[in-house]
Amino acid sequence: NFKLIRSFIGAMAGAFDIGEDKTRVAVVQYSTDTRTEFNLNQYFRRADLLRAIKHLPYKGGNTMTGEAIDYIVKNIFTEAAGGRKSFPKVAMIITDGKSQDPVHEHARRLRNMGAEIFVLGIKGADEDELKEMASTPHSKHIYNVLDFDLIKEVQQQLITEVCTGVEDQLNSLASGEEGTTPQRGISATVTSCNVQADVVLLVDGSYSIGLANFAKVRAFLEVLVNSFDIGPSKVQISLVQYSRDPHTEFALNKHHDSSAVVKAVRTFPYRGGSTNTGKAMTYVRDKIFVTSRGARNNVPRVMVLITDGKSSDSFKVPAENLRRSDVEIFAVGVKDAVRSELEAIANHPADNHVFEVEDFDAFERISKELTQSICLRIEQELKTAWSLWELQGLVVEPVFSKWKPT
Ligand SMILES: [Mg+2]
Numbered sequence: 001n002f003k004l005i006r007s008f009i010g011a012m013a014g015a016f017d018i019g020e021d022k023t024r025v026a027v028v029q030y031s032t033d034t035r036t037e038f039n040l041n042q043y044f045r046r047a048d049l050l051r052a053i054k055h056l057p058y059k060g061g062n063t064m065t066g067e068a069i070d071y072i073v074k075n076i077f078t079e080a081a082g083g084r085k086s087f088p089k090v091a092m093i094i095t096d097g098k099s100q101d102p103v104h105e106h107a108r109r110l111r112n113m114g115a116e117i118f119v120l121g122i123k124g125a126d127e128d129e130l131k132e133m134a135s136t137p138h139s140k141h142i143y144n145v146l147d148f149d150l151i152k153e154v155q156q157q158l159i160t161e162v163c164t165g166v167e168d169q170l171n172s173l174a175s176g177e178e179g180t181t182p183q184r185g186i187s188a189t190v191t192s193c194n195v196q197a198d199v200v201l202l203v204d205g206s207y208s209i210g211l212a213n214f215a216k217v218r219a220f221l222e223v224l225v226n227s228f229d230i231g232p233s234k235v236q237i238s239l240v241q242y243s244r245d246p247h248t249e250f251a252l253n254k255h256h257d258s259s260a261v262v263k264a265v266r267t268f269p270y271r272g273g274s275t276n277t278g279k280a281m282t283y284v285r286d287k288i289f290v291t292s293r294g295a296r297n298n299v300p301r302v303m304v305l306i307t308d309g310k311s312s313d314s315f316k317v318p319a320e321n322l323r324r325s326d327v328e329i330f331a332v333g334v335k336d337a338v339r340s341e342l343e344a345i346a347n348h349p350a351d352n353h354v355f356e357v358e359d360f361d362a363f364e365r366i367s368k369e370l371t372q373s374i375c376l377r378i379e380q381e382l383k384t385a386w387s388l389w390e391l392q393g394l395v396v397e398p399v400f401s402k403w404k405p406t
Helices: 002-014 046-054 065-075 104-112 127-133 148-174 211-226 258-267 277-288 316-324 339-345 360-388
Strands: 026-030 034-038 089-095 115-122 142-145 197-204 235-242 246-250 301-307 327-334 354-357 397-403
Touching (some): 002 089, 002 148, 002 360, 026 065, 034 065, 065 089, 089 148, 104 115, 115 127, 142 148, 197 211, 211 258, 211 360, 235 258, 235 277, 246 258, 277 316, 301 339, 327 339, 327 360, 339 354, 354 360
Parallel strands (some): 026 397, 089 115, 115 142, 197 235, 197 301, 327 354
């Protein structure tokens, strides 16, 4: 369960543009007592922050939530700990139980110092208590799930609401409330909240995969599509299976929400045949990334190739043509896949575009790394777009206070 909480914290932190002059993140863990895992001024690089989150140790103990909130007021949003005046403040409280001490007064103080409080309650969380802590409106600040593995169901919405909250705070700070100097350069946050992208999943369905492994490919695709916020004005996904010939399982404009895509990914048939990867990439360029089938002209284009082995046809020119038409290619090789082939197909650097798994069970290991790479690339493209509009300079301070079961 703690792993699921860690991965939630990672996704939340990863949605922000991390930096000394941008978003800073602190993590506080509490149970019987409270301790700082790291302060706002500890990690200014995204990779360092995500690594620290990945390695958060599990604490265990009772549930003194009130004391933990008091701790945040006194020790986290302070100048010494890296807190900055006149910047948006967010506290995300994650708890799975009822507090053993009162929370109301401490939470009110935290809100009064300008922090917007979001609460993620899991399993035994007490709804009334969540209301005592969270900012209003409660519909946007309280998330209650029945089990740890359901966190991912609310994750995207929660991230979006946090981002919206931060943007609202930036707007009111910029409008210069009394005593606050409007900060020039503070404007829209550069986050993955409003990510738009067209993503094509190109899946090898040749005979060499086999039916049992193909089921694992489906499971992997499900994890992959679940990491995107899907919709006509957000991320659109298309699935193409290829062997001798490519086949559109669904086009970019076919499904309008995540549940429809997941359903389609779970059930699409295994087709079988040879492995014409080159032909399939030409097909993606000519038949999928076209406006008549929902492709948008001003959003990042991404293709993820999943293949188990050597192509039966020539692939270098088709791959180059696809990359030239501004499609960023990621390649996932499994089992017998030849690395040099994957590298010739994918964009550079290979470090974050080529992924190899030794067998089909190892998909789980790379799924997160891959989705983070994709999201990072999309964010970078968006950042470029934003800077063209001179909307730069984000500053947010989410504080993650997390709790885990006794
Ligand atoms: Mg094959």
